Amino acid sequence: MTSTSPKTIADWRPRADRLPQTSAFSDFMQETLGLTTRLFIQLKRRPSTLVAGIVQPLMWLLLFGALFQNIPKDLFGTDYGHFLGAGVIVFTAFVGALNAGLPVMFDREFGFLNRLLVAPLASRYSIVAASAIYIIALTLLQVVAIVGLSALLGAGLPGFSGAAIILLVVLLLVVGVTSLSLGLTFALPGHIELIAVIFVANLPLLFASTALAPLSFMPPWLQMIACLNPLSYAIEPIRYLYINPQWQWSSIILHAPWADVSFGAALLVLTGFALVSLVIIQPLLRRRLA
Amino acid sequence: MAAAVVVKNLRKSYGSSIAVRDVSFEVQAGEIFGLLGPNGAGKTTTIRCLCTLTKPDGGELEVAGVSVLKDPRSARSKLGYIAQEVALDKVLTGRELLNLQAAIYHLPKAIANQRIEFLTSILGLTEYINKKTGGYSGGLQRRLDLAAGLLHQPEVLILDEPTVGLDIESRVVVWDFLRQLKSTGTTILLTSHYLEEVDALADRVGIIDAGKVIATGTPSELKDRLGGERITLRIREFTTSAEADSTKDLLMQLPFVQEAIINANQGNSLNLVVHASDDALSQVQAALKSAGLPVFGIAQSRPSLDDVYLAATGKTLMDAEMATAGSRNLKAEKKQSMKN
Numbered sequence: 001m002t003s004t005s006p007k008t009i010a011d012w013r014p015r016a017d018r019l020p021q022t023s024a025f026s027d028f029m030q031e032t033l034g035l036t037t038r039l040f041i042q043l044k045r046r047p048s049t050l051v052a053g054i055v056q057p058l059m060w061l062l063l064f065g066a067l068f069q070n071i072p073k074d075l076f077g078t079d080y081g082h083f084l085g086a087g088v089i090v091f092t093a094f095v096g097a098l099n100a101g102l103p104v105m106f107d108r109e110f111g112f113l114n115r116l117l118v119a120p121l122a123s124r125y126s127i128v129a130a131s132a133i134y135i136i137a138l139t140l141l142q143v144v145a146i147v148g149l150s151a152l153l154g155a156g157l158p159g160f161s162g163a164a165i166i167l168l169v170v171l172l173l174v175v176g177v178t179s180l181s182l183g184l185t186f187a188l189p190g191h192i193e194l195i196a197v198i199f200v201a202n203l204p205l206l207f208a209s210t211a212l213a214p215l216s217f218m219p220p221w222l223q224m225i226a227c228l229n230p231l232s233y234a235i236e237p238i239r240y241l242y243i244n245p246q247w248q249w250s251s252i253i254l255h256a257p258w259a260d261v262s263f264g265a266a267l268l269v270l271t272g273f274a275l276v277s278l279v280i281i282q283p284l285l286r287r288r289l290a
Numbered sequence: 291m292a293a294a295v296v297v298k299n300l301r302k303s304y305g306s307s308i309a310v311r312d313v314s315f316e317v318q319a320g321e322i323f324g325l326l327g328p329n330g331a332g333k334t335t336t337i338r339c340l341c342t343l344t345k346p347d348g349g350e351l352e353v354a355g356v357s358v359l360k361d362p363r364s365a366r367s368k369l370g371y372i373a374q375e376v377a378l379d380k381v382l383t384g385r386e387l388l389n390l391q392a393a394i395y396h397l398p399k400a401i402a403n404q405r406i407e408f409l410t411s412i413l414g415l416t417e418y419i420n421k422k423t424g425g426y427s428g429g430l431q432r433r434l435d436l437a438a439g440l441l442h443q444p445e446v447l448i449l450d451e452p453t454v455g456l457d458i459e460s461r462v463v464v465w466d467f468l469r470q471l472k473s474t475g476t477t478i479l480l481t482s483h484y485l486e487e488v489d490a491l492a493d494r495v496g497i498i499d500a501g502k503v504i505a506t507g508t509p510s511e512l513k514d515r516l517g518g519e520r521i522t523l524r525i526r527e528f529t530t531s532a533e534a535d536s537t538k539d540l541l542m543q544l545p546f547v548q549e550a551i552i553n554a555n556q557g558n559s560l561n562l563v564v565h566a567s568d569d570a571l572s573q574v575q576a577a578l579k580s581a582g583l584p585v586f587g588i589a590q591s592r593p594s595l596d597d598v599y600l601a602a603t604g605k606t607l608m609d610a611e612m613a614t615a616g617s618r619n620l621k622a623e624k625k626q627s628m629k630n
Contacts, residue, residue, distance in 0.1 A: 008412065009412055009467070009470035009471060009473070009474060010470075010473070010474070011408070012408065012412070012440075012443075012471070012474050019396075019397070019398065019401065020398060022396055026396075027396045030393050030396055031393055031394045031396070033393060034389065034390045034392070034393020034394055035390070035393070035394070037386075037389075037390070037393075038379065038382065038386070038390050041381065041382060041386060042379075042381050042382075045381050045422075046381065110377050111373055111375055111377030112377040112378070112379060114343055114371070114373055114377065115377065115391070115394070115438070116394060117342070117343055118341045118342060118343060118366055118369070118371045119366060119391075119394040119395055120363045120364070120366040120367040120395065120396075121363075121394060122396075
C-alpha cells in the first residue's frame with residue numbers, strides 16, 4: 001500500500017504490510033499508552049472533572065479543617081488543619097481510584113469495551129494500568145493543590161524526600177484501589193450496583209481510618225478496624241513526615257492494638273495491599289475479558 | 291478452498307433460555323456468508339462466541355485456522371468485528387478513535403497513519419475525521435466503525451446486522467463497500483434479518499431459526515431446491531376469509547397449482563406455489579374471470595429466501611419477527627449476556 005496514489009478499494013491489500021515483530025512488553029506499553037491517551041483527551045474536553053476534583057478536597061481542608069480550629073493544640077500534636085492535610089490527600093486519592101471503575105462500566109454498558117475485548121491485547125491489565133496512570137496523574141494535581149493550600153494555612157512544605165514519599169504512597173494506594181474498583185466493574189451487573197458499592201464503601205472507610213482523628217480518640221473496636229484499613233497505612237506516613245521533618249524508616253508512626261507500626265512497615269503493608277489487589281482481580285479479568 | 295470460519299455444534303444458554311442450540315456452518319476463504327434469521331434466532335450469540343466475547347457451553351470455533359477457544363488472542367488478531375450497535379466515544383474525533391484502535395492492535399505509527407488516511411479516503415470520511423464522533427450521523431458512525439474494524443487488515447470481517455437502522459442511501463454505501471472488500475480477498479461473515487440484504491450480498495447463506503442452522507447453500511441453490519414459482523394474488527384490497535377460502539378451493543383445482551396459502555396478515559391474499567410454466571399466470575386470471583372474481587393485484591415470481599424460510603420453519607420471517615418481538619425480554623437478555 002502506498003500513501004501517494006491509491007484511493008480505491010482495489011489498493012487495499014490485506015496483510016500486505018509486513019509488521020515488525022514486537023515483544024509482549026512493547027505491545028502492553030503501546031496499548032496502555034493508547035488507552036491512557038483516551039482518558040486524558042476526555043479530561044481535556046471535559047475540564048469540569050478536573051476543576052471539581054481540585055475544588056472538592058480544598059473545600060474539605062478549608063471547611064472541615066476550620067471545624068476544629070479552636071480545639072487545644074496538644075490534642076492533635078499540631079493544629080487540626082495541619083493534622084487533616086494527610087487525611088485529605090489520601091482520601092482524595094482513594095475516592096479517585098474507587099471511582100476508576102465507573103467509566104469502564106459505562107464503556108461496558110455502551111458496548112465500547114467490546115472494542116478492547118475483541119482486540120488482541122497483550123494483557124487486559126493494560127486497562128487497569130491506563131486507569132491507574134490517569135488517576136495517579138489526576139491525584140497528583142489535586143495533591144499539589146492540597147499541599148499548596150496547606151502551606152498557605154501554615155503547614156509548611158514537605159521536603160524532596162517527603163514529596164517522594166507522598167508520590168509513592170499515592171501510587172501504591174491508587175494501584176490497589178483502582179484494581180479493586182475495576183474488579184468490581186467486571187463482577188457487578190451494572191453501574192447502579194457499582195455506584196451503590198462506592199457509596200457504601202466511601203465514607204465508612206474514611207471514618208474507620210485515621211484521616212479525621214488519631215487512633216487514641218477511638219474506642220478499641222474502631223481502633224482494630226482502623227488498623228486493618230489500608231487508608232490508615234497511607235495517611236500515617238504522610239502525616240508523620242508533615243509533622244516530623246526528621247523521619248526514618250524505623251520511626252513509629254502508628255500504635256496498632258497488636259504492635260507498633262514503623263514508617264517502613266506501613267509502606268510494606270501498602271505494597272502488599274497493591275499486589276494482593278492486582279492478583280485477586282485476575283480471575284475476574286479473565287472471566288469477564290477472556 | 292479452505293474454510294476461514296468454522297462453527298461446529300455450538301451451544302450456548304443464558305440461564306434457562308437457550309440462545310444457540312446446535313449451530314454448525316463453515317465460511318470459505320474470500321466469500322461473503324450471510325447468517326439469516328429473525329431477531330432472537332441466535333445470530334448475535336453465535337457471533338459473540340466467534341469474537342471471543344462470550345464463552346460457549348460447547349462446540350468448536352475456528353477463525354482463519356486458529357481455534358478461538360484454545361488461542362483466543364491469536365484468533366482476535368485475525369478477525370475484525372463490527373457490532374450491531376455502533377459504540378463510539380463521542381468525545382473523541384474519528385481520527386483519535388482510529389489511533390486508539392491502532393494502539394490496541396499494536397500497529398506501528400507510520401503504518402497506522404497510512405491506513406487511516408486510506409480508509410478515511412475510500413469511506414468518504416475525510417471531511418469528518420477530525421470532528422468529534424458525537425456529531426456523526428448514523429451512516430457516518432457506521433463507516434467509521436468499518437474503518438476501525440478493518441484497520442488491522444483482518445482476514446475475516448464479522449459484521450452483526452451491518453445496516454440495521456440505516457437509511458437506504460447509507461445501506462447501499464455499506465453494501466457496495468462490502469462487495470468491493472470481498473474482491474480484495476477478505477472473508478466476510480454477516481448476520482442479518484433483512485432478506486434483501488442477504489440476497490444482494492451473500493455468496494452463501496445459512497438460515498438460522500431457534501438456535502439451529504436449518505439450511506445452508508447459495509441463495510440460488512436454496513431457492514431452486516424449493517422448485518416451482520410463486521403467484522401472489524389479491525382479489526380485493528381486503529378480501530373476506532370466506533371469499534379467500536372459496537378462491538383457494540377454486541384455484542387448487544388447476545393442475546399446475548401445488549399449494550395455496552392464505553396470508554391473513556396481507557388482507558387475505560393468496561400465495562400459490564405452481565409448477566414453472568409460461569402461462570400459469572394467464573390461466574389463473576382466466577379461472578378467476580370465469581368464476582366472476584375480480585383481481586386487485588397479481589404477480590408471479592421465483593421463490594425468495596423468505597419462501598425458503600417458510601418452507602423450512604412453517605412461518606415467514608416477518609411472522610417469526612412478530613412472534614419473538616412479543617416474547618423476548620431484551621433487558622434480561624442483555625444483563626445475562628454481560629454476565630457471561
